[in-house]
Amino acid sequence: MAGVSAPTPSFAARAGQLALRWSLIIALFVAWELLTRTRTFTPFMLPSPQSVFERIWRDANSGDLFINMALTIYRALAGFIIAAVLGVSLGLVMTRNAGLRWFFDPVISVGFPMPKITFLPVIVLWLGFYDTAKISMVVFDAIFPIITATIAGVRSVEKELIWSARNLGARERELMWQILLPAALPQILTGLQVALPIALIVAIVAEMMMGGYGMGGAMIQASRMADSRGVFAGIIEISIIGWIFVKAMAMLRSRLLFWHPESTRN
């Protein structure tokens, strides 16, 4: 399909598409409102959008919403950033050092497909119920896609590039910072884009299991109290965070890769 690309849509066509998209999302909310108005579902099974938004408004005014959101975002992002730094460094080092590669390669190929969330009770046992445990769980889960993406990225760097740099007298450190990292960046960013949603999912599960403040804790509390408005308010709040995370990563990608052919393609 590479040869036959679609013509760039005109502004009017794009505006029309955007309007259509939003009207469908609004239609979804209207359908939700109607389903609750007509009593197809009981307010317990599906509370009306109005009552859910009122609940979000009330939580926002009491300040609970911001404490919970800030804590969840902090845990997810702290874990994600630690995983990114550790994962990229480990991936880079593994491509440069045969001994480390020999040691970590099987560990990663066994660890990557495992459901690491199973180790949550073990991490609680070791680190307790505080932020350290939650953030460690996020790091443990988010680091694998970052390591594998970094390794794949560095391996796909053209040999000619590395040889030319060497030939021009680049040292190992310069080679790493000026050739390998930038050339592997697109794949590393893809790994980060996979890891960020994982970080959020894991942060929420950890909060649900350990309780306390945070979006996950608040939602599971609401579920135990059969407070369905609280649960649905949580879903909406969490999906907004998830959406912001995904969009922010995509923006970061186009910012960091402005020099790369993929950015100029469209």
Place this chain on the structure above:
Amino acid sequence: MNALSSAFLRYSPLLILALAWEAAARSGLFSSSSLPPISKISLAWVDLARSGDLTGNTLASLWRTGAGLALAIVIGAVLGFAMAFWRGAETALSPVVELFYPLPKSALIPVTALWLGFGDGSKILLICMGCMLPVTLGAFNGALSADRTLLWSARSLGASRLRSMWDVVLPSAVPELLNGVRTALALSFVLLVSSELIVSREGLGYLIGFLGANGTYESMFAVVLTVALIGFLADRIFEAFVRRTLAWRE
């Protein structure tokens, strides 16, 4: 023999880690409850397997993942193909898919528990809802990636619309579809274990929580490692299946 020894060399770091664990646990630096030696964990595993607790809960968990995943694959693939073949379906569904795709799937755990309680139903629904979208996107992208010239040729040679879909579009969609299923498979284990840890009275996740609360940590570690192993094996088996299914492409 050569293959065996090279496999041994490749996986020996895992053996080293296991030995390091055993040594660390026996050194007395850590309390035996927080780091039981692997030898004791294996013994606890045998006990659990003998008592039947392990098999019963494993079967419960596998049933939940299997049913949820099967539903997710069927519904997800149908939706994805419908979106690819029929413009109306795409306009109607793509905003919904876009809206729900970034939703961290674990946020659905309390909802399904609220709707269907603590039993199998809520886990199956959770896994189905959580794993559907990767399959949908795989089917959709796969069907769109079908070579247009192949499709035109089939049509001009007299194949009906349905026939050319079946013979041309579906086979070329398979690799992407299977990619989506693989993502869904990994996600299904995450959702299964999380929901069983948090809201359940049966299953491997529940067993882990129960043993941990009882303070029988050796058994808890045994179950944790079992779940990790099952997840790993499921991925490897699926990978082998994909390789066989796609053998015709080489």
